[in-house]
Amino acid sequence: MIRCEDVLREVSNFIDAEVTEELRHEIEEHLRGCHNCTVLVSTTRKTLSLVSSSRILELPTGASQRLMERLAPHWS
Amino acid sequence: MPRGAHLTLEPAGDLSQASDEELVQLVCLGKRDLFAHLVGRYQRSVYHIVQGILENPADSEEVLQESFLKALQHIEDFRGEAKFRTWLTRIAINEARMRLRKYRTKLHDSIDDGSDDTMDMRPRELRDWRPNPEERLADAELAKLLEKAIRALPRIYREVLLLRDVEHLSNEETAQALGISLSATKARLLRARLMMRDYVAPHFEKRWHHRLLDRFTQRRRSV
Numbered sequence: 064m065i066r067c068e069d070v071l072r073e074v075s076n077f078i079d080a081e082v083t084e085e086l087r088h089e090i091e092e093h094l095r096g097c098h099n100c101t102v103l104v105s106t107t108r109k110t111l112s113l114v115s116s117s118r119i120l121e122l123p124t125g126a127s128q129r130l131m132e133r134l135a136p137h138w139s
Numbered sequence: 140m141p142r143g144a145h146l147t148l149e150p151a152g153d154l155s156q157a158s159d160e161e162l163v164q165l166v167c168l169g170k171r172d173l174f175a176h177l178v179g180r181y182q183r184s185v186y187h188i189v190q191g192i193l194e195n196p197a198d199s200e201e202v203l204q205e206s207f208l209k210a211l212q213h214i215e216d217f218r219g220e221a222k223f224r225t226w227l228t229r230i231a232i233n234e235a236r237m238r239l240r241k242y243r244t245k246l247h248d249s250i251d252d253g254s255d256d257t258m259d260m261r262p263r264e265l266r267d268w269r270p271n272p273e274e275r276l277a278d279a280e281l282a283k284l285l286e287k288a289i290r291a292l293p294r295i296y297r298e299v300l301l302l303r304d305v306e307h308l309s310n311e312e313t314a315q316a317l318g319i320s321l322s323a324t325k326a327r328l329l330r331a332r333l334m335m336r337d338y339v340a341p342h343f344e345k346r347w348h349h350r351l352l353d354r355f356t357q358r359r360r361s362v
Contacts, residue, residue, distance in 0.1 A: 071260060075329040081310070102267050103336075106343075109268060110336040114285055114304050122186050126200050130182060131175065133204045137211055138171035 065089045070100045078108050159223035166214055174211050181224060182207070184306055185231045191301040192235040194290060202238055206231040221315045225308065228316040232298065239294075262333055268343040288338040296331035303328055 070090055076082045077090055094101045154162065154176055166174050185206055190199040210217075210227050217226055289297055289305075302313040303324075314324040 071262070071333075072329070075332050076325065078332075079310070081325075103262055106268050106340060107332055107336045109343075110339055111304055111332060113281065113339070114289075114300070114335065115307070122183055123196055123200060126186065126203070127182060129200070130178065130204050130207060134174065134178065134207060134211060137208065138174055 065093050067093075067097060067100055070094070070097075071103065074104055074107055077104065078111065160219060163214060163217055163219075163223055166211075171211070174207075174214070177210075177223065177227075178207055181227055184224075185227065188228060188298075188301050188306060189231050189235045191289065191297055191305075192232070192294065193238060198238055199235075202231065202234045206234050209234065222312065225312045225315045228302065228306075228308070228312075229318065232316060260330065260333055262337055266340075266344040268340070284339060284342060288335050291338060292331055292334055296327055296334060299324060299327040300331040300335065304332070 065086075070077075070093055073082055073086065073090065077087065080087075082090070094104060154173065157165075157176070159177060159180070162173055162176050166177075182203065186199060186203045189202045189206070190196065193199050193202065206227065209230050213230075217223065221229075289300065292300060298317060299313060302308045302316055303310065308316060310321060310324055310328070313328075314321045317324065319327075
């Protein structure tokens with residue numbers, strides 16, 4: 064029987080599907096009866112989905128050109 | 140030259156479909172200007188990671204340049220044991236850390252902020268979120284909140300989160316790029332993710348009247 068502490072320790076691996084089949088079943092079983100752990104898993108998963116979808120950083124203006132100019136003497 | 144790479148492309152042909160390893164091989168064979176293709180593929184990602192560590196656009200741009208320059212100068216040392224992207228990322232992280240160390244030494248501060256200790260990980264705010272939390276904030280606000288949350292992470296957690304969850308490297312690639320073990324990578328990732336969750340949770344939790352409604356609905360269902 065796994066406890067909330069075990070779910071907390073494995074939540075990241077569980078989300079990445081990097082737990083054994085047996086542990087996955089145990090966690091899923093635990094989640095069916097534990098509101099706190101269910102919230103922990105769902106909100107952590109949602110956090111990661113927000114992080115992965117919203118962070119689009121462009122290069123500063125002209126940075127790409129300055130980079131190429133810096134490298135060009137080394138490949139000509 | 141990467142082991143196991145088999146050259147099948149003519150240098151003058153369309154190289155947009157060439158693998159990184161094929162391009163590296165051509166660069167090693169003397170077509171050094173083809174390195175520009177690799178720059179085009181990874182400049183944003185490298186800048187992104189470096190800026191996440193240094194938080195200074197001018198320094199990040201210099202480190203971006205130094206990283207690609209170093210990669211080009213040492214391209215013959217690339218053996219293909221890791222993917223080219225992982226190898227390049229490792230160079231960039233080391234360059235960024237060196238720059239950070241230079242500043243921190245001046246301030247008599249430690250670069251190794253944060254620890255791998257997995258104790259004391261009690262998550263806060265264990266209340267459920269709205270069904271679509273992103274609708275709560277406009278795109279710009281959400282991006283700002285996430286930037287702030289990432290900046291608030293101690294460096295070792297920020298690095299692992301950037302590589303794994305922003306740049307989508309695998310756990311193994313993240314470990315190689317950071318030069319740490321797979322188990323240390325996973326331990327740091329767990330903490331980083333929980334800290335991120337804790338940081339953003341108060342912005343997305345259900346409001347008190349929604350929670351009350353949920354409880355009421357559940358009670359009605361169980362009667």
